[in-house]
Amino acid sequence: MTPMTSPAAAPTVTLVVPNFNHAHYLPESLGSIANQTRAPDRVIVIDDCSTDDSIAVIERFLSDRPSWRLIRHGTNQGVVRGQNEALAIADTAWIGFLGADDALHPTYLEKAMAQAANHPDAGLIVACCEIIGPKGPSAKRMLRPVMLLAPASAMLTPADIRQALRFGDNYFSGTTSLYRRTALQALGGFDVKLGSFSDAFLARRLALTYGCYFIAEALGYWRIHGQNYSTATATDPASLNAKLAEIGALIAHSKLFPDGYDNVFARRNRFGAARMVLGGETAPSAKAARISALLDGNELDTQLLRLLLSFGSAGHLAALAWMALRTRPMSLTRLLAQTTARRAILSATPGYRAP
Structure with a gap:
């Protein structure tokens, strides 16, 4: 049985x-x-x-x-x-x-x-x-x-x-x-x-x-x-620097993460924070200074960003491209290869409706 x-x-x-x-x-x-x-x-x-x-x-x-x-x-x-x-x-x-x-x-x-x-x-x-x-x-x-x-x-x-x-x-x-x-x-x-x-x-x-x-x-x-x-913490340069240093040390002493991930993690989070600021409503001069600080930049970086942001939407895209080149947050090839999958995910679900 x-x-x-x-x-x-x-x-x-x-x-x-x-x-x-x-x-x-x-x-x-x-x-x-x-x-x-x-x-x-x-x-x-x-x-x-x-x-x-x-x-x-x-x-x-x-x-x-x-x-x-x-x-x-x-x-x-x-x-x-x-x-x-x-x-x-x-x-x-x-x-x-x-x-x-x-x-x-x-x-x-x-x-x-x-x-x-x-x-x-x-x-x-x-x-x-x-x-x-x-x-x-x-x-x-x-x-x-x-x-x-x-x-x-x-x-x-x-x-x-x-x-x-x-x-x-x-x-x-x-x-x-x-x-x-x-x-x-x-x-x-x-x-x-x-x-x-x-x-x-x-x-x-x-x-x-x-x-x-x-x-x-x-x-x-x-x-x-x-x-x-999370946004308030991530876009404050002093707070971000402190947290990245602390997490970087934890990553460096762990065998879980890929080699060099402490540096990669910092670059990616600096890019993410700068992108949040770039999409905000603050004045271009203040935005440029904040982004430069988040990217651990200098006065030349700030001046370049001010110049780019003075050109409106085209300058916004140029600033985003510069930030990406500066930090290299992800594989562009893989991101482009996922375009169809990402569109399919969004189209499969109707837009948000409040309960």
Whole structure:
């Protein structure tokens, strides 16, 4: 007689929403969780001593959802400490963190948790996301990551990730990343000292240790509005320099990363920060000075950027090209080869609609 085996229990998941004074966006972020076709098993909202109407908005969502929980901080503790707090109390197999100003596609958890069931040893499950603006969809649809981990959905080994990091970076959007909880804990959780870089750096370590499953679909929406936690840190030259030095030392002393990745990581993040500033609304002279500082440039660099930015949109493109030449952030050949795949990902999903 053939012994009967019970099917493995479906994996469980907690979604965590750190919030500080984002009452205006909470109906969309929490609404996108409430509208998931596969409901999360737990939701933890951590309010970091908000002074706006956040609590009232959160409590409306909690009123008829017993699996949702609110944690209120009496003093501001920062996003990373809140993430570690949630990690310590979560009891599910998987955990994800959604910015209070971001949102999820309705099928995100359904598709991500299907792969979590298929690949229980992966360190994380990550999908693409679309950039949206303060009021919703941007004028031009933009996909992140800029370079794809793979042209189609796939399970990637640590060796695959090492190879991918040679060509590009910033593959792991926090908006659309689910972490295997025990793997996250085994690596020590989020490093408070790294601030807004903590989740991206930890995602790289997870992928390089356990591998990850990449979903080639846009299943989340990352809102850029100028007040983002990560944007504010990344575009401050002094803060960026300090964080890059600290992370560079961690990379240099780790055997996980490709040789020379500490230098590559710094160049790529300087380019990303400068690109954020380039797309901002500040005056050209101030923009040139900030970009030059982010790129660790000198007065000649600042003067060149001022000249380029004086030529309007053409100068903007020229400045972007100069920044890319200066930092060499990714393989242009591979980026161009992925053009069709990127367009297909965006066209397969309708543009953002608020819940």
